[in-house]
Amino acid sequence: MLRLEQVTKIYGDGTRALNNVSLKFEAGEFVVILGKSGAGKSTLLRCINRLVEPTSGKIFFEDQEVTAMDGKRLRSQRQNIGMIFQNYNLVSRLSVRTNVLAGALGRTSAWSALINYFAQDEIAAAHHHLERMEIGEKAGQRADQLSGGQQQRVGIARALMQQPKIILADEPVASLDPATSRTILDILRRINREDGVTVLCNLHLPELAREYGLRLIAMHSGEIVYDGPPEGLTPEVSDRLYNTPAP
Numbered sequence: 048m049l050r051l052e053q054v055t056k057i058y059g060d061g062t063r064a065l066n067n068v069s070l071k072f073e074a075g076e077f078v079v080i081l082g083k084s085g086a087g088k089s090t091l092l093r094c095i096n097r098l099v100e101p102t103s104g105k106i107f108f109e110d111q112e113v114t115a116m117d118g119k120r121l122r123s124q125r126q127n128i129g130m131i132f133q134n135y136n137l138v139s140r141l142s143v144r145t146n147v148l149a150g151a152l153g154r155t156s157a158w159s160a161l162i163n164y165f166a167q168d169e170i171a172a173a174h175h176h177l178e179r180m181e182i183g184e185k186a187g188q189r190a191d192q193l194s195g196g197q198q199q200r201v202g203i204a205r206a207l208m209q210q211p212k213i214i215l216a217d218e219p220v221a222s223l224d225p226a227t228s229r230t231i232l233d234i235l236r237r238i239n240r241e242d243g244v245t246v247l248c249n250l251h252l253p254e255l256a257r258e259y260g261l262r263l264i265a266m267h268s269g270e271i272v273y274d275g276p277p278e279g280l281t282p283e284v285s286d287r288l289y290n291t292p293a294p
């Protein structure tokens with residue numbers, strides 16, 4: 048469903064964040080991308096929805112070339128992609144409900160969003176997703192009154208409002224304690240299994256990556272150094288990931 052062909056990203060200051068990366072993802076996969084800070088994980092996810100422009104290479108989503116899209120086509124392509132962030136990216140002074148409804152903005156006209164008018168079925172959907180995240184009772188609270196784990200559940204509910212085909216989660220548990228991290232990763236795994244949503248999840252902790260990744264992609268200095276089942280990631284490769292300095 049998603050294909051990267053020789054994607055390279057060189058930032059304005061000359062940093063080569065991705066070096067000739069080619070990858071293929073099938074619908075319904077649960078993939079963990081592992082690598083230490085600076086390996087290129089965020090750049091990889093951001094290129095997929097073109098928050099970052101690849102310097103060269105092509106990206107295809109369901110055989111449409113994402114790297115050739117602009118304007119309306121790119122906006123509609125982004126509807127297929129739910130993003131989840133390390134810092135949750137909620138609007139702290141707004142209610143949990145309104146934050147989740149923001150996920151429907153691609154379908155709601157700008158002026159109705161501006162006056163905070165959402166259709167009844169969007170409101171019902173927001174509540175449904177919050178119930179599913181087991182925080183239905185928090186809908187009326189300000190987002191910043193919730194714990195980190197609860198805020199990430201709001202972030203996931205917001206992503207689900209888009210009815211995404213794929214979820215890109217960029218270090219979704221990096222700010223959470225180990226137990227809460229597992230509950231969030233369990234939720235992502237459940238969405239993947241029950242709804243068939245493809246999940247690409249960046250993690251920097253090898254233990255969690257091995258535990259959750261059905262397919263593990265390891266990155267180092269903008270390159271893919273391993274791609275396969277977690278059992279195949281040898282101690283040598285794992286060691287190289289963390290103990291070899293970037294050039």
Ligand SMILES: Nc1ncnc2c1ncn2[C@@H]1O[C@H](COP(=O)(O)OP(=O)(O)O)[C@@H](O)[C@H]1O
Pocket residue numbers: 058059060062063064082083084085086087088089090091
């Ligand atoms: N906007 C940017 N401008 C310049 N360099 C950047 C920018 N964003 C990331 N980088 C650099 O690109 C490399 C990869 O970063 P990143 O994709 O954030 O890695 P990761 O998510 O694995 O920590 C790093 O060397 C980082 O410093």
Ligand SMILES: [Mg+2]
Pocket residue numbers: 085088089090217218
């Ligand atoms: Mg990152």
